[in-house]
Amino acid sequence: MAALIEIDHLTKRFGAFTAVDDVSFTVDRGEVLGFLGPNGAGKSTTMRMLAGFMPPTTGTARICGADVVARPVAAKRNLGFLPEGAPTYPEMTVTGFLAFAARIRGYRGSELDDRVAGAMHLTQLEGVRLQPIETLSKGFKRRVGLAQALLHDPPVLVLDEPTDGLDPNQKHEVRELIRRMAPQKAIVISTHILEEVGAVCSRAIIIARGRVVVDAPPSVLEREGRSLEDVFRSLTLGEPAPAAAKEAA
Numbered sequence: 238m239a240a241l242i243e244i245d246h247l248t249k250r251f252g253a254f255t256a257v258d259d260v261s262f263t264v265d266r267g268e269v270l271g272f273l274g275p276n277g278a279g280k281s282t283t284m285r286m287l288a289g290f291m292p293p294t295t296g297t298a299r300i301c302g303a304d305v306v307a308r309p310v311a312a313k314r315n316l317g318f319l320p321e322g323a324p325t326y327p328e329m330t331v332t333g334f335l336a337f338a339a340r341i342r343g344y345r346g347s348e349l350d351d352r353v354a355g356a357m358h359l360t361q362l363e364g365v366r367l368q369p370i371e372t373l374s375k376g377f378k379r380r381v382g383l384a385q386a387l388l389h390d391p392p393v394l395v396l397d398e399p400t401d402g403l404d405p406n407q408k409h410e411v412r413e414l415i416r417r418m419a420p421q422k423a424i425v426i427s428t429h430i431l432e433e434v435g436a437v438c439s440r441a442i443i444i445a446r447g448r449v450v451v452d453a454p455p456s457v458l459e460r461e462g463r464s465l466e467d468v469f470r471s472l473t474l475g476e477p478a479p480a481a482a483k484e485a486a
C-alpha cells in the first residue's frame with residue numbers, strides 16, 4: 238500500500254530564488270517525521286505545499302493517494318494542518334472558531350458539538366473556551382490551532398512547530414499527545430527543538446538551503462558519540478553526512 242504522505246520532487250521558486258529544491262520523501266502510518274533545518278531552510282514552504290496551501294513550482298504531493306493540487310478536497314479530508322503562527326479570525330471565541338471549522342468539515346448538530354468538545358479536551362482548552370482568540374496567550378493560540386487540526390481525527394497530521402510558545406508542561410502534554418496518536422497516523426512536525434526529535438520522532442529529515450541533507454532515524458544520526466545538535470550543525474553548515482545516516486537515507 239502507498240504511504241499516507243508522498244512528496245515527489247517538490248520544488249518552489251520565488252522569482253530567481255529556490256526556496257525548496259527537489260525534495261522527495263514518503264511517510265507511512267506509524268511514523269513521526271521530524272522536519273529540521275535552520276531558519277529559512279524551506280521547512281514551512283514544504284509544509285504549506287504538502288498541505289495544499291501553496292502551489293509547487295514543480296513536483297507533486299499526495300495525501301492518502303490524493304494529489305493536493307488536482308484533488309484538494311479529497312486530500313484535505315484526510316489532513317490536519319497546523320500552520321505557523323496564530324489561527325485566523327482572532328475575534329472569534331475558541332468554541333466559536335472550532336465550531337466554525339467543524340461546520341466547514343461538514344459536521345452538524347450533536348456530532349459537531351462532540352468534535353469540538355473532543356478537540357478541546359485533547360488540547361486542554363476547556364478553561365478558555367469562551368475567550369476571544371485575540372485575548373489568549375501565544376501558547377493557548379497555538380493550542381487552538383492544534384485543536385482545529387485534530388477536529389476530524391485525520392490519518393495525516395502536518396504540524397508546523399506544534400510546541401512553539403508552549404510552557405514546559407504544555408510541551409510535555411503535546412509531545413505525549415503526538416506519541417499517543419502516532420500508531421494510527423502519519424505525522425510530520427517541524428521543530429527547532431532538537432530534544433523534541435529524540436522525544437517523539439521515529440525519523441528525522443534535515444533540510445538546508447531547500448535541499449534534504451539527511452533522512453534517518455534520530456538514533457542513527459546520534460551514533461558515533463555525536464549529539465543531534467553536533468550533527469545538525471555540521472550538516473547545515475555544509476559538512477557531508479555521516480556514513481551511517483547516508484546509508485539509512
Ligand SMILES: Nc1ncnc2c1ncn2[C@@H]1O[C@H](COP(=O)(O)OP(=O)(O)OP(=O)(O)O)[C@@H](O)[C@H]1O
Nearest residue numbers: 251254255256274275276277278279280281282283
Ligand atoms: N512568499 C514568499 N516570497 C518570497 N520568498 C519567500 C516566501 N515565502 C518564503 N520565502 C523564502 O523562502 C525561504 C524558506 O522559507 P521558509 O519559511 O520555508 O523557511 P523555514 O525553514 O520554515 O524557516 P524558519 O525556521 O525561520 O521558520 C526563506 O528564504 C524565505 O524568505
